[in-house]
Amino acid sequence: MAILIVGSLAFDDIETPFGRSDNTLGGSSTYIALSASYFTDKIQMVGVVGSDFEKQHFDLLHSRGIDTKGVQKIEEGKTFRWAGRYHYDMNTRDTLDTQLNVFADFDPVVPEPYRHAEFVCLGNIDPELQLKVLGQISKPKLVILDTMNFWIESKPEELKKTLQHVDIFILNDSEARLLSGDPNLVKSARIIREMGPKTLIIKKGEHGALLFTDNGIFVAPAFPLESIYDPTGAGDTFAGGFIGHLSRCETITDVEMRRAVLYGSAMASFCVEKFGTEKIASLDLLEIEDRYQSFRELSRIDE
Numbered sequence: 417m418a419i420l421i422v423g424s425l426a427f428d429d430i431e432t433p434f435g436r437s438d439n440t441l442g443g444s445s446t447y448i449a450l451s452a453s454y455f456t457d458k459i460q461m462v463g464v465v466g467s468d469f470e471k472q473h474f475d476l477l478h479s480r481g482i483d484t485k486g487v488q489k490i491e492e493g494k495t496f497r498w499a500g501r502y503h504y505d506m507n508t509r510d511t512l513d514t515q516l517n518v519f520a521d522f523d524p525v526v527p528e529p530y531r532h533a534e535f536v537c538l539g540n541i542d543p544e545l546q547l548k549v550l551g552q553i554s555k556p557k558l559v560i561l562d563t564m565n566f567w568i569e570s571k572p573e574e575l576k577k578t579l580q581h582v583d584i585f586i587l588n589d590s591e592a593r594l595l596s597g598d599p600n601l602v603k604s605a606r607i608i609r610e611m612g613p614k615t616l617i618i619k620k621g622e623h624g625a626l627l628f629t630d631n632g633i634f635v636a637p638a639f640p641l642e643s644i645y646d647p648t649g650a651g652d653t654f655a656g657g658f659i660g661h662l663s664r665c666e667t668i669t670d671v672e673m674r675r676a677v678l679y680g681s682a683m684a685s686f687c688v689e690k691f692g693t694e695k696i697a698s699l700d701l702l703e704i705e706d707r708y709q710s711f712r713e714l715s716r717i718d719e
């Protein structure tokens with residue numbers, strides 16, 4: 417089933433204790449789309465880029481079968497830019513710079529053929545833009561939203577308004593504390609679910625992810641890796657694997673949701689192994705399935 421993805425397409429400057437990478441292709445929707453592309457061939461992207469977004473960048477997305485007809489190119493502007501520096505433990509990072517550029521005046525228009533997408537993934541961008549996109553889609557089966565501290569701090573009321581139309585909300589632990597105003601994650605989850613989304617996923621970086629539904633809490637580990645080079649995009653890659661798996665399910669049950677969390681975690685574990693999108697642009701289905709199985713083994717006990 418088709419997945420419509422809206423979010424940032426970006427150039428990132430990334431600094432980790434192991435090196436740096438400038439002008440790297442990134443952005444929330446880039447990571448989500450690449451990751452989801454291993455689960456379905458119907459991925460539709462809505463976004464905006466500037467004149468510095470070249471053919472090679474589009475080619476990379478097309479090589480994974482991603483439809484970019486909904487990505488507007490503004491010749492007079494520059495693509496969104498973000499710069500971040502990771503701390504020694506790689507679990508925390510500082511944003512050094514955010515330049516909205518072409519996103520500042522972006523008025524999203526969802527092309528007619530995309531308006532019937534069953535799955536909608538509102539990746540990290542201005543919550544007002546997320547809502548504008550959603551308003552153009554007729555009766556989606558499932559709406560997922562991801563955000564980050566930048567928007568929680570700068571547009572909390574707009575975000576809360578958008579959340580009322582969302583089924584599944586994904587954010588990380590520090591963002592959950594920030595949005596709920598409570599340091600305890602279980603309480604935070606209750607407070608945030610009362611804002612609208614019935615299902616909530618709190619990502620905890622190298623400590624895995626928590627899934628909160630009406631049926632309880634599911635805890636997934638993160639894959640124990642010896643070499644982590646760059647965590648940028650891991651959260652979005654998680655979201656791509658998560659929605660990707662759900663998009664191929666006949667019915668979305670609690671079991672499928674739990675499986676989707678493990679597929680999301682498997683995809684995120686690949687993402688951090690190389691800088692930028694390098695690794696998740698060149699995976700094969702067998703290694704994804706292998707890692708998914710390894711995830712299942714991680715907390716299995718044979719009685």
Ligand code: AMP
Nearest residue numbers: 424426442443498540566648649651652
């Ligand atoms: P993640 O590491 O999953 O949180 O996502 C990192 C990606 O999000 C980077 O590639 C950035 O270009 C993008 N990003 C960072 N800040 C923002 C923002 N305020 N709005 C939209 N995208 C952003």
